[in-house]
Amino acid sequence: LAKTTQPISMDSYEGQEVNITCSHNNIATNDYITWYQQFPSQGPRFIIQGYKTKVTNEVASLFIPADRKSSTLSLPRVSLSDTAVYYCLVGDYSSASKIIFGSGTRLSIRP
Amino acid sequence: KAGVTQTPRYLIKTRGQQVTLSCSPISGHRSVSWYQQTPGQGLQFLFEYFSETQRNKGNFPGRFSGRQFSNSRSEMNVSTLELGDSALYLCASSLGPDRGGGYTFGSGTRLTVV
Numbered sequence: 239l240a241k242t243t244q245p246i247s248m249d250s251y252e253g254q255e256v257n258i259t260c261s262h263n264n265i266a267t268n269d270y271i272t273w274y275q276q277f278p279s280q281g282p283r284f285i286i287q288g289y290k291t292k293v294t295n296e297v298a299s300l301f302i303p304a305d306r307k308s309s310t311l312s313l314p315r316v317s318l319s320d321t322a323v324y325y326c327l328v329g330d331y332s333s334a335s336k337i338i339f340g341s342g343t344r345l346s347i348r349p
Numbered sequence: 350k351a352g353v354t355q356t357p358r359y360l361i362k363t364r365g366q367q368v369t370l371s372c373s374p375i376s377g378h379r380s381v382s383w384y385q386q387t388p389g390q391g392l393q394f395l396f397e398y399f400s401e402t403q404r405n406k407g408n409f410p411g412r413f414s415g416r417q418f419s420n421s422r423s424e425m426n427v428s429t430l431e432l433g434d435s436a437l438y439l440c441a442s443s444l445g446p447d448r449g450g451g452y453t454f455g456s457g458t459r460l461t462v463v
Contacts, residue, residue: 272451274454279437279456279457279459280456280457281353281439281440281441281454281455281456281457282392282439282454283454284451284452284453287451325392331443331446331451332446333397333404333405333446334380334382334394334397334405334441334443334452335394335397335404335405335406335407337394337452338394339384339391339392340391341391342391
């Protein structure tokens with residue numbers, strides 16, 4: 239099972255771009271990279287998913303280098319409401335048991 | 350469309366009691382998985398159901414059990430509650446194994462054991 243490593247915490251300010259990098263050195267060929275956001279006492283919320291190169295949706299971008307051993311979640315122009323824990327997951331989704339949540343990155347946005 | 354619904358939202362039980370939590374997946378989703386989240390251990394996989402069959406089980410004692418009904422709704426049961434069972438229990442649904450699309454989580458049930 240591919241293990242992920244993320245920074246424990248990050249701080250930023252409103253209006254800034256925030257980049258959170260995740261390391262997953264033993265990612266398998268069939269694995270996808272998925273990021274989730276979680277607010278206190280709520281379930282994780284899907285943000286973005288990718289396999290390689292770059293993926294962009296209305297809330298974030300995901301950059302994946304050619305070797306796929308890391309990925310970077312980019313949040314443009316963050317606001318106070320982006321304060322949350324962000325999880326990077328790697329798995330092939332053939333089973334929920336293969337989707338391992340690490341410790342996540344606690345992002346704090348200041349005014 | 351409606352999201353994943355978990356009931357109840359909050360629950361307080363006494364040690365030794367048993368509890369049943371319910372999860373209604375997104376319409377059309379046939380796979381339901383359960384997780385326990387605690388400050389110390391983070392999110393841990395409990396079990397996964399697909400088409401009424403348990404596909405996988407995490408490393409939890411036999412006091413933790415679950416089932417899935419023909420309409421894909423799922424319940425999990427914890428018997429002989431211990432203080433350490435206090436946690437946020439999350440349910441996630443997906444289309445099914447290898448169907449892609451990721452997992453959609455409910456808001457969870459906050460269980461407090463006193």
